[in-house]
Amino acid sequence: MHDKTFSLKPVVLIVDDQVTDLRVLSTAVQDLAEVYIAQNGQQALEIARQCRPDVVLLDIEMPGISGFEVCRALKSDPELLDAAVIFVSAHTQTADELLALECGGVDFIQKPLNVPVARARIKAHIALRKEAKRLANHDALTGLPNRILLQDRTEQALQKARRSHGRVAMLLLDLDNFKVINDSMGHSVGDLVLQKVAFRLSRSLLSEDTVSRQGGDEFIVLLPEVIGFDAVGDFAQRVLATISSPFSIHGNRYDLGASIGISVFPEDSDDMESLYRHADAAMYQAKLSGRNRYCFFSSHIESSMRARHLLERHMRNALEEGVFEVFYQAKVDARHHRVIGMEALIRWRNPDGVLISPADFIPLAEETGLIIPIGKYVLLQACKDTRVLRELGHDISISVNISAVQFREASFLDMVKSILVESGLEARFLELEITEGVLARDIDNARETLSLLKTLGVRISIDDFGTGYSSLAYLKRFPIDVLKIDQSFVRDMLTDKSDSAIIEAIIKLGQALGLELVAEGVETQEQADTLLRQGCQIMQGYLYCRPIPFSQIASFLSSGLNVDVAQTN
Numbered sequence: 379m380h381d382k383t384f385s386l387k388p389v390v391l392i393v394d395d396q397v398t399d400l401r402v403l404s405t406a407v408q409d410l411a412e413v414y415i416a417q418n419g420q421q422a423l424e425i426a427r428q429c430r431p432d433v434v435l436l437d438i439e440m441p442g443i444s445g446f447e448v449c450r451a452l453k454s455d456p457e458l459l460d461a462a463v464i465f466v467s468a469h470t471q472t473a474d475e476l477l478a479l480e481c482g483g484v485d486f487i488q489k490p491l492n493v494p495v496a497r498a499r500i501k502a503h504i505a506l507r508k509e510a511k512r513l514a515n516h517d518a519l520t521g522l523p524n525r526i527l528l529q530d531r532t533e534q535a536l537q538k539a540r541r542s543h544g545r546v547a548m549l550l551l552d553l554d555n556f557k558v559i560n561d562s563m564g565h566s567v568g569d570l571v572l573q574k575v576a577f578r579l580s581r582s583l584l585s586e587d588t589v590s591r592q593g594g595d596e597f598i599v600l601l602p603e604v605i606g607f608d609a610v611g612d613f614a615q616r617v618l619a620t621i622s623s624p625f626s627i628h629g630n631r632y633d634l635g636a637s638i639g640i641s642v643f644p645e646d647s648d649d650m651e652s653l654y655r656h657a658d659a660a661m662y663q664a665k666l667s668g669r670n671r672y673c674f675f676s677s678h679i680e681s682s683m684r685a686r687h688l689l690e691r692h693m694r695n696a697l698e699e700g701v702f703e704v705f706y707q708a709k710v711d712a713r714h715h716r717v718i719g720m721e722a723l724i725r726w727r728n729p730d731g732v733l734i735s736p737a738d739f740i741p742l743a744e745e746t747g748l749i750i751p752i753g754k755y756v757l758l759q760a761c762k763d764t765r766v767l768r769e770l771g772h773d774i775s776i777s778v779n780i781s782a783v784q785f786r787e788a789s790f791l792d793m794v795k796s797i798l799v800e801s802g803l804e805a806r807f808l809e810l811e812i813t814e815g816v817l818a819r820d821i822d823n824a825r826e827t828l829s830l831l832k833t834l835g836v837r838i839s840i841d842d843f844g845t846g847y848s849s850l851a852y853l854k855r856f857p858i859d860v861l862k863i864d865q866s867f868v869r870d871m872l873t874d875k876s877d878s879a880i881i882e883a884i885i886k887l888g889q890a891l892g893l894e895l896v897a898e899g900v901e902t903q904e905q906a907d908t909l910l911r912q913g914c915q916i917m918q919g920y921l922y923c924r925p926i927p928f929s930q931i932a933s934f935l936s937s938g939l940n941v942d943v944a945q946t947n
C-alpha cells in the first residue's frame with residue numbers, strides 16, 4: 379500500500395476537467411507540495427485513496443460525478459475526511475458557495491484565478507493542515523510522536539521487514555521511580571522530568587528510529603532495522619545509562635531508573651499488537667527482576683504472567699474462604715522494657731500450610747483493587763483482637779497498615795468509623811500507618827481525611843519514613859503523630875555511617891516537631907542500645923518479637939518480653 383499519512387511533504391490533489399486550469403493550478407502550488415492530478419470525480423477518488431491528500435483543489439462542474447459529490451465521498455471516508463477541500467470554480471452564486479461549505483469544503487476560490495491570491499490561500503490551508511496533523515500525531519507535553527504516529531510507523535516497519543526478511547524491535551520503557559517524584563514534588567516537576575527524559579531518549583536514536591510517549595511515564599522506542607539481538611541489548615543498556623544519570627530541575631537533583639521490555643519481529647511477535655503486548659510483558663519481568671534493567675520477551679515471561687493471573691484468582695478465593703490471617707508484632711518501649719502496642723501484619727496461608735509474605739501479594743492486591751476488602755478485613759480483625767486484649771488487661775494500642783489505594787477510597791473514613799463501632803475499640807487505641815506517597819498525592823484531600831481521622835481520635839503514623847521523596851513540609855502541614863524509621867536504615871546503622879546519620883537526623887526532626895519515634899527492624903541489642911542513646915525509645919523488631927498469631931500474643935503479653943517467639947515467623 380502506498381501510505382502517505384505521515385509523509386513529510388504535504389500532498390495536494392488537483393481535480394479539474396479543464397487541462398489549462400490544471401496546468402495553472404499545478405504551476406501555482408508545485409513548490410509547496412507533492413502534486414497529484416485527476417481529470418474527473420471518479421479518478422479523483424481513486425487517486426485520493428492512494429495519495430491521501432492534505433489539500434484537494436476541486437472543480438465543481440465535471441463530467442460524471444460533480445465536485446460536490448466528490449467532496450461528500452471524501453468526507454465520508456475515515457481515511458480521507460481530514461483533507462482540506464477547496465472548491466475552485468467559475469460559479470459565482472452564493473448558493474454554490476454555501477453548498478460547497480455545507481458538504482465539507484473549507485474555502486472557495488473563484489475562476490478565473492488570481493494566481494498570487496489563490497496560491498496564498500492554498501499555502502495557508504497547507505500550513506493549517508500540517509499543524510493539525512502535528513497536533514494529532516504528537517504528544518503535547520514532550521513533542522514526541524504519540525501512539526497514533528507510532529502505530530503508523532510500526533505498521534510501515536513491519537511491512538518493510540516482511541518484504542526484506544528484516545527484523546523490527548519494540549522497546550517499552552517505564553520509568554522506575556517517576557511516580558514518587560510526581561507524587562511528592564508535584565506535577566510541574568514531573569512534567570519537566572518527562573520532557574528531559576524525552577530529550578535524552580531522542581538523542582540516543584538513529585534517524586530511522588522512533589521514540590514515542592504513550593502517556594504517563596511510558597515510552598516506546600521502535601527500531602525498524604535491527605541487525606541482531608546483541609545490538610538491541612546494547613541499545614537498551616545505553617538508554618538505561620542515559621536515564622540513570624541524574625536530572626537537575628530547579629537546582630534539585632533527581633535520580634531515575636527505567637525498566638525496559640523488548641519484543642522482536644519475527645522471532646517473538648508477528649504484528650503490532652503482539653509486539654506491544656510482548657514488550658509490555660517483558661517490561662513487567664524487568665520490573666520484577668529488580669528494575670533498572672532490560673528484558674527480552676520469552677515464553678518464560680508469558681508463563682510468569684499466567685502465574686500472576688493465577689495469584690489474583692487465588693487471592694480472590696482466599697478472601698471468599700476467609701483464609702487470610704492477621705499476625706501481630708509487638709512495639710516495645712525499650713527504656714522500660716514494656717510492650718506498648720502491636721502492628722497488625724497480614725498473612726496468607728496457602729493450602730499446604732505455608733505462609734505467603736505480604737510483599738508477594740499486596741502489590742497485586744493494590745493493582746487489582748482487592749486491597750480494599752483485604753484491608754477492611756485486617757482493620758476489623760485487628761480492632762476486635764485489640765479490644766479483647768485490652769479487656770484482658772493489656773494496655774496496648776494497634777497499628778494497621780493502610781495502602782494508598784485504600785486511603786483514597788471515598789468510603790475510607792466511613793469504613794474506619796464503622797469498624798470502630800463494630801469492634802468497640804476506642805479510637806485513641808488505633809493508629810493508621812500510611813506511607814509518604816499517600817500524603818504527597820492530592821494534598822488537600824489527604825489533609826482533610828487526616829484531619830477527620832484526628833477528630834475521631836485516631837492516631838496517624840508515617841511508615842518507612844525517609845525512603846520516599848520526603849518533603850519535610852508535610853510533617854508540619856499534616857496532623858501526624860508518629861514517624862517510623864525504616865528498617866533499611868536500622869539494618870546497617872552500626873556499620874554504615876550514612877544510615878546512622880540519617881537515623882540521627884530523623885530522630886532530631888521528630889523530637890523538634892514533637893512526634894513519637896518508632897524504629898523498625900531492630901534485631902540486635904547493640905542496635906537497640908544505640909537507638910536509645912540517640913533518643914528513639916520505641917522499637918519493633920525480631921530482637922523483641924517476631925510477628926505472631928493472635929493465639930500466641932496474649933501469652934506473649936502476659937509474660938513480658940521473655941517468651942521466645944523467634945521461630946514463629
Ligand SMILES: Nc1nc2c(ncn2[C@@H]2O[C@@H]3COP(=O)(O)O[C@H]4[C@@H](O)[C@H](n5cnc6c(=O)[nH]c(N)nc65)O[C@@H]4COP(=O)(O)O[C@H]3[C@H]2O)c(=O)[nH]1
Nearest residue numbers: 723724735736737756779780781899900901918919920925
Ligand atoms: N528483617 C526484618 N524484618 C522485620 C523485623 N521486624 C519486623 N519485620 C518485618 O518488617 C515488615 C514491617 O512492616 P511494614 O514496613 O509495614 O511492611 C509491610 C507492609 O508494607 C505490608 N503489609 C503487611 N500487612 C499489611 C496489611 O494488612 N495491609 C497493607 N496495606 N500492607 C501490609 O507488607 C510489608 C511486609 O510485611 P511483612 O512481610 O509482615 O514484614 C514486616 C515485618 O514482619 C526485623 O527485625 N527484621
